[in-house]
Amino acid sequence: MECRLGCGACCIAPSISSPIPGMPDGKPAGVRCVQLSDDNLCLIFGHADRPDVCCDFKATRDVCGSNNAEALWIITSLETQTS
Template sequence: MDCRPGCGACCIAPSISSPLPAWPAGKPAGAPCPHLSDERRCTLFGDPRRPAVCASLQPAQAMCGTSPAEAMATLRRWELLTAPQR
């Protein structure tokens, strides 16, 4: 499966604990990655500064569903299910 054009759910919904060039402390869940373009594409794609977690995330039916809205809902749910307990 290829990334759905204009989606970007995986760059918005999950938190990223790894440092990013624009956010050294990582990215909070629900915040658009600062490296997400207006076309909702990763501007760090292929860049060695791209976090390993981002490079390892591959589009799949279970994650992406049939629409950007479904992908966002799935990733938000996964974020809640895997968030550390406070």
């Protein structure tokens, strides 16, 4: 599955403990990453300072669902279950 451009669920729903440019302590779950544009595109995609956890994320149907709202719901649910 290819990532749906403009979704951004993986940049909002999960917590990220790695430093992110502009968020040196990472980001809490449910908080929009400061590197997520108004169009829900990663502003540091392809940059060396993008966290490994972000680079390693692969879109799959079981995590991303069939639309952006479903992706946000699934990832939020997974975060809640594993926190």
